[in-house]
Amino acid sequence: MTAEPELIWDLGAELGEGPVWDAARSCLWFVDIKGRRLHRYTPATGEKASWDAPDQIGFALPAEDGSLMCGVRGGLHRFDPATGGFTLILPVEEDRPQNRLNDGFVAPDGSLWFGSMDDSEEQKTGALYRWFEGELVRHDDGYGVTNGPCLSPDGKTLYHHDTLAKTVLAFDHEAGVLSNRRVFAVTDDGYCDGPTMRADGVLHVGLFNGWGVGLYSPEGERIGKIQTPVQTVTKAAFGGADLQDLYMTTAWLGNADKRAEQPTLGGLYRVRVETPGLVQNLIRLP
Template sequence: MRIECVVPARALVGEGPIWDDRGRVVWWVDIKAPALHRYEPATGATKSWPMPSRLGTVALRERGGLVGAFKDGFALIDPDSGAITPLADPEAHLPGNRFNDGGVDAAGRFWAGTMDDGEKDPTGHLYRLDPDGSVTGFEAAIAITNGLDWSLDGRTFYVADTPGGMILAYDFDMATGRPGARRLFARVPDAAGHPDGLVVDEEDHVWGAHWGGARLTRYRPDGSIERVVAMPAPQVTSACFGGADLDVLYVTTAAIGLDAAALAACPDAGGLFAVTGLGIRGRPSRRFAG
């Protein structure tokens, strides 16, 4: 196994990596120094687009471009022109909230969770953006809603409750796009940091990032730990599988809040990392059908 910082971006809160199998690039965001970033592994080229407000997550669109979940709601992003087209702001009545992490289900619907921007109150909920532009909300009552992905059969929806130290598993009806009963999938002890983003691999295992834990944990479908991968950055935020064979794990990290000593010890904090040699493949990134 090899871990390499491929983009030493020193992002405040690097998040939400996705692999674009058509463009052969990794897209990711910096939430708090709001920007959209792109990395091309074949050449090492990078490009960034400043964003008008905090951008929690993005997803690929079937029609090209991206869809994003911003501080002020859902919007389409056209990197070619730089245009941002607002779609809906389901929490305009909650100015203390913002969108955080998200993902696309097997039916092409874009999901994103909200959070209390003060990171204290359980005001975060889940929202589903359908291809026709309609938005449906689901109560979650989580202070920081994080890490959205689905099991291979689509019947389990994983969501991380970061302050609660838990990864939750919802029963999920893919036909109707509705989460049902939820249960505890895994608990992260305080000594291991806090659960952040997550991704499901081709063996139906869940890779969870640990904010403050300097690691990724691979969980079996029953929630038991299969392995832990130590990372050279304390605030690990999310991951995705990419590369031609979907066998490279791209990992985002954050530099926010780290003092000079911590940054000296972990100079690549806030960078985008590539983990190779795992012997494990992921799934292609799903695209929003809208």
């Protein structure tokens, strides 16, 4: 790391999440799940824009046609940045009304992976899904709070978190099929929140109540940490033209009593790093 994290948007998100770099627009998208808001930050101009979502929104990921595919409670929606409108594409988990969608990822083949969770964070009703060419498949089940997934640079390992258990899981991955579920790492300084992958295979894990981002080698060894001035980092994303700007979302959910001493909880942070991330893939639409 070559600099200290800087606060670039003090928006006070209750549950900031899901930062993603949009190379076509040179901007960062992220959400406030509990605030039911979609946000966009454009570094070149400093422009900040926000839209209301139909319900709690877990992720917003760019698709090949310029729209965003959003995980809103109850289903997948497409968001049109030109109009600000959300359109329901596919209901999800109508049989689990207590759940909401949480975190998502786009694989190199254009498939959308995402997880669900019990909104009260009490029951293990969360699952891991893959949406590809219009088909939705449940690949794993029984999570408290899902986060991720993301893939290794060679695409052979998929990482997915059960945050309540502080456990990073790993799966063998081939052509959208998972096998060999195993524990990759357990966090002891906070809850493992959203993951993102560095170009050299180092996994970056947001540490909720852990004051930063944990760095893990491909073997699951903790090899470093990016320290932040607030305690609840939810996820990081590599951005900028060279993918060496690391953006970090934060939250004050569960820590409202800490806001006096940490007034920038819920802000968007950025830090310059030495090793770039991976190019953001675009969702392939049916």
